[in-house]
Each structure stands twice: as C-alpha cells, then as structure tokens.
Amino acid sequence: MKDDFEADEVMARVRKGDASAWSALTGQYTSLLWSIARGLRLSEADAADAVQTTWLRLVEHLDSLRDPDRVGSWLATSMRRECYDVLRRGARVQVGSPVGAGEWAGVADPADPLDVALLRDERDAELWRAVGRLKPPCRRLLRVLAADPPPSYAEAAAALQMPVGSVGPTRQRCLRCLRELLDKHGGE
Amino acid sequence: MLDDELVADLRRIVSAADGPPASVLDAARAAFSTRELDGELARLIGDSRAAIGFDTVRAEPAPAQGHWLLSFAGGGVQVDMEVTEQAGRISLVGQFIGASGDDYVLETPRGRRPMEVDELGRFIVDGLAHSPVRLRCRAADGAPVTTVWVTI
Numbered sequence: 355m356k357d358d359f360e361a362d363e364v365m366a367r368v369r370k371g372d373a374s375a376w377s378a379l380t381g382q383y384t385s386l387l388w389s390i391a392r393g394l395r396l397s398e399a400d401a402a403d404a405v406q407t408t409w410l411r412l413v414e415h416l417d418s419l420r421d422p423d424r425v426g427s428w429l430a431t432s433m434r435r436e437c438y439d440v441l442r443r444g445a446r447v448q449v450g451s452p453v454g455a456g457e458w459a460g461v462a463d464p465a466d467p468l469d470v471a472l473l474r475d476e477r478d479a480e481l482w483r484a485v486g487r488l489k490p491p492c493r494r495l496l497r498v499l500a501a502d503p504p505p506s507y508a509e510a511a512a513a514l515q516m517p518v519g520s521v522g523p524t525r526q527r528c529l530r531c532l533r534e535l536l537d538k539h540g541g542e
Numbered sequence: 543m544l545d546d547e548l549v550a551d552l553r554r555i556v557s558a559a560d561g562p563p564a565s566v567l568d569a570a571r572a573a574f575s576t577r578e579l580d581g582e583l584a585r586l587i588g589d590s591r592a593a594i595g596f597d598t599v600r601a602e603p604a605p606a607q608g609h610w611l612l613s614f615a616g617g618g619v620q621v622d623m624e625v626t627e628q629a630g631r632i633s634l635v636g637q638f639i640g641a642s643g644d645d646y647v648l649e650t651p652r653g654r655r656p657m658e659v660d661e662l663g664r665f666i667v668d669g670l671a672h673s674p675v676r677l678r679c680r681a682a683d684g685a686p687v688t689t690v691w692v693t694i
Contacts, residue, residue, distance in 0.1 A: 368574075371577075373574055376571065376574040377571050380567065380570035380571050380573075381567075384562050384566060384567050384570045385557075385561060385562055387562075388561070388562035388566060389556070392560055398563070399672075401566075402563070402565065402566050402569070403672065403673070403674065403693050404693070405562065405566050405569070405570065406566070406569045406570065406573065406651060406674060407674045407691055407693045409569070409570045409573040410573050410576055410651065410674055410691045411690070411691060412573075413573050413574060413576050413577050414578075414583065414690060414691065416577065436693075439592065439693075440693075442591070442592070443591050478551075478554075478555050478558075481551060481552065481555060482555050482559055485552065496549075496552060497556065499549055499552075500549060500552040500553045500555075500556045501553075501556075502553050502556070502557050502561070504549075504553065525545070525549075526545065529545050529548055529549070532548070533548075
C-alpha cells in the first residue's frame with residue numbers, strides 16, 4: 355500500500371539524526387494517528403495532545419525499538435493506548451474560560467465531530483453523515499482505513515486491536531453497513 | 543460502487559472534513575528536537591489514575607477531586623509528584639529523590655524552564671497548561687536523568 359515509504363530505511367536514517375527522515379515518518383503516520391483518536395471521538399484538543407505524546411514517546415524509544423520496520427504498528431498501538439488513557443481519565447471538564455490564546459482547551463466534543471459544513475458536495479456530506487451513524491467499531495475501522503496515506507492492514511489491526519486477518523472481512527461488512535445507511539437516508 | 547472506490551471517497555472526504563490540523567503536523571515534526579542522546583530514562587512506576595503501583599495505598603479519591611499521583615524511577619533517581627488543577631491551571635507538587643546538583647528542568651514540547659528545588663529535592667510548579675511534560679535532573683554521579691513524557 356505504501357509505494358515509496360520503506361520504514362526500516364527511514365528509521366535507520368532517523369536513528370542517525372536525519373531530520374528529513376523524521377519529517378517523512380511524521381508525514382506518513384500523523385493522519386493515521388489522528389484518525390485513531392477521532393474515530394474514538396476524542397475532541398480535537400485531546401486528539402492533538404495524544405498525537406503529540408505518541409510522537410514524543412517514539413522519540414524516547416527510538417533506540418530501543420525492537421522492530422523498526424514495524425514502527426507504524428508500534429505508533430498505532432501506542433496511540434490507541436494513549437487515547438484510552440485520555441478516555442479513562444475522563445473528559446477534562448473546564449469550568450472557567452479556556453487556558454488562553456493559542457492554548458488547547460481540553461473539552462470533549464459534545465456529539466458528532468464530523469463537520470458537514472466543510473463538504474460542499476451533497477453526496478459527500480451524506481456519506482460523511484452516514485459514517486457518523488455507523489456503530490462505533492465500524493466507524494473506527496473506516497476512519498482508520500481512510501487515513502491518508504492508507505495504513506497497511508497490520509497497522510490498522512494494531513490501531514483497532516484486532517487480528518490482521520479480520521481487517522479485510524470487517525472492512526467488507528462495515529462498508530455494507532455504510533451502503534445500507536446511505537440507501538436508507540438517501541431515499542428519504 | 544466498488545469497496546475500494548468507496549474507501550477512496552471516504553479518504554478524500556475525511557481529508558477535507560477532519561484531517562489532522564497543520565498545528566498537529568508541525569508538532570509531530572518538532573518532536574524530533576526532544577531526542578536525548580545521553581542519560582537515563584526514568585520510567586513511570588506509579589500512576590494513581592491508571593491504577594499502576596498505588597493499589598495498596600489508594601484511598602479511592604474521586605477523580606474530580608484532582609488527586610493524581612505520579613511516580614517515576616530510573617538512573618538512580620525517583621520522582622514523586624501530585625498533579626492538581628484549579629481553574630484550568632495545573633500545578634505540580636513533588637520531590638526528587640537521589641538527584642544531585644541544581645540542574646532541574648521542566649520541559650514541554652514548547653520549551654524548557656528551570657525548576658526551583660529545595661535542599662530536600664522538593665518542588666512546586668504552578669500555572670501550567672494542559673500539555674505533555676517531562677522533568678530532567680542529574681543523578682548522584684552527575685548523569686542526566688529524564689522522566690518519560692506524561693500528558694497533564
């Protein structure tokens with residue numbers, strides 16, 4: 355699925371301190387990490403913190419990582435745990451005003467994080483709304499698979515804590531559910 | 543429509559409606575500058591919110607009361623601290639055990655600031671925002687020790 359991204363080669367350069375290799379790594383996986391958090395309905399602020407913390411943890415573990423060629427799965431697993439930590443700690447209820455200009459205010463999203471207003475095309479907006487109506491496991495899976503660039507199935511499996519062999523069949527089933535939702539609401 | 547086409551449509555829509563903001567990508571790139579090439583890592587050995595390490599002494603405080611205890615150990619140093627929040631500002635109150643010298647630093651991805659630590663290793667830091675943080679000090683032999691990142 356990844357045409358020109360060789361994780362072990364990039365990681366070897368990163369370990370030597372090559373900042374452009376690090377940029378390539380973050381370009382490859384930040385969308386995946388973001389999609390894990392947003393699929394779990396973390397607020398933008400919490401998602402941003404969790405993504406950043408995951409990258410900081412990778413920097414911390416750069417030299418001790420056992421399988422640098424599987425760094426994507428490591429990141430996805432680490433991100434998933436970070437998100438569950440955030441959810442377990444509970445939404446940060448902010449009583450007063452936000453922290454200040456330029457600071458993230460850690461408020462959980464009240465409901466649906468899907469911003470339909472940004473989609474001009476009505477068919478796109480319908481598809482987006484249908485994703486929001488999916489059951490959580492399907493929504494999470496499709497969010498992860500829709501990351502850009504797309505994750506490998508191994509990375510998606512790590513992100514979703516499911517066996518690699520289930521990713522394909524589950525994807526098929528979830529897309530069927532998505533189509534059913536589109537048919538149901540599209541015909542109204 | 544084929545499955546692959548539908549997923550490709552989703553990818554395009556997700557990128558437009560809920561892709562990672564530029565600030566998140568910038569922060570990811572900037573994280574590389576936090577790499578430590580020397581020194582020891584002090585790992586998390588206790589986290590009252592995650593029920594690591596504190597099970598025997600935990601008195602079940604409600605999370606809303608803000609009792610959040612963290613302990614780190616590594617490189618011959620232990621750091622214990624409590625994280626509290628008031629009106630959106632976060633304070634750390636804690637103690638370094640086994641550290642030496644006066645080279646104590648609080649680090650966030652945005653920068654570093656020196657910490658004031660008394661002769662018993664105790665510290666109070668006020669006015670922090672929600673963010674990943676880590677603490678740096680020197681072990682008895684002068685080697686740098688850095689805690690793992692924790693998001694407060």
